[in-house]
Amino acid sequence: MSFEEFQNCARLYVIGALEPEELQDFEAARKQYGPAAEDFINQCYGLHEAFALSLKPAKASNAIKDKLMSMVRERGQGQSGPRSA
Amino acid sequence: MTSAVDREPGAPSDVDLMLGIQSGDADALSQLYDRYSGIMKALILRIIHNETEADDLLQEVFMEIWNQAKNFSAEKGKALGWMVTLTRRRAIDALRKKQAYARAEERLQAEPERQPLAWVENATEKDIEAGDTRVLMAKVINSLPEAQQQVIELAFFQGMSQREIAFHTNVPLGTVKTRLELGLKKIYEGLKELRDEL
Numbered sequence: 450m451s452f453e454e455f456q457n458c459a460r461l462y463v464i465g466a467l468e469p470e471e472l473q474d475f476e477a478a479r480k481q482y483g484p485a486a487e488d489f490i491n492q493c494y495g496l497h498e499a500f501a502l503s504l505k506p507a508k509a510s511n512a513i514k515d516k517l518m519s520m521v522r523e524r525g526q527g528q529s530g531p532r533s534a
Numbered sequence: 535m536t537s538a539v540d541r542e543p544g545a546p547s548d549v550d551l552m553l554g555i556q557s558g559d560a561d562a563l564s565q566l567y568d569r570y571s572g573i574m575k576a577l578i579l580r581i582i583h584n585e586t587e588a589d590d591l592l593q594e595v596f597m598e599i600w601n602q603a604k605n606f607s608a609e610k611g612k613a614l615g616w617m618v619t620l621t622r623r624r625a626i627d628a629l630r631k632k633q634a635y636a637r638a639e640e641r642l643q644a645e646p647e648r649q650p651l652a653w654v655e656n657a658t659e660k661d662i663e664a665g666d667t668r669v670l671m672a673k674v675i676n677s678l679p680e681a682q683q684q685v686i687e688l689a690f691f692q693g694m695s696q697r698e699i700a701f702h703t704n705v706p707l708g709t710v711k712t713r714l715e716l717g718l719k720k721i722y723e724g725l726k727e728l729r730d731e732l
Binding site: 456457460461464465466468491492493494495496497498499500501502503504505506507508509510513514516517518520521522 | 560563564567568571572573574575576577579580588589592593596597600610611612614615618619621622667668671672674675689690691693694695696697711714715718719721722724725726
């Protein structure tokens, strides 16, 4: 697989659109191209951000936020921060 | 660019907020919610098409951000990208778990004209000159041929595989792949240009 073909596959990979039979070749090329491949894949994750930023923000409910913060603060009283794995 | 949305001068960056959350600062989560809940909800709504479910899922997503913040590393990527990846995954999972897939598909079929256009909120030259990130990204996406927009919509916002898209659109698998590759490449290049400018 050429690096250009790898780049095409990487853009499909990050949005989960690579078919199972394409994954094996993609992973082989990923190993072959090493750090350059990893850098490119990381850059491709910016596509997620791009799609989200293209949407007009929706009105988020204050009640949801109040409930969320109440849950977080309740949990926070029993532990010092976000849950450990 | 330290934050993908406009923020007040002196306001903490996204990374600062993520670091705050990692150390258990609930106020940091509150600020992150104020900054990004609108974008996250829009993304969830785009996937599950249901206001009540979107609100519930938005709360779950921010709870997950609180719980999983330790997995975020600024060296590996931006906070918004990390949150969007998490949100999209949860929304697509919810779509499938609740077996709402068929209903959403019916809605998509009922509104075939609205979907690509919903990406673009009438970007004017004035908006573009103002450098609004959302408008610029929408413009890049809108510049794609409709067929490419459609396959990207189905892959990204509906979580469909290439085969599912081919079945859904009655288009050969090879054509779906080509359209996806070309469309994503153009968006990727648009994003890169935008980042270089900022």
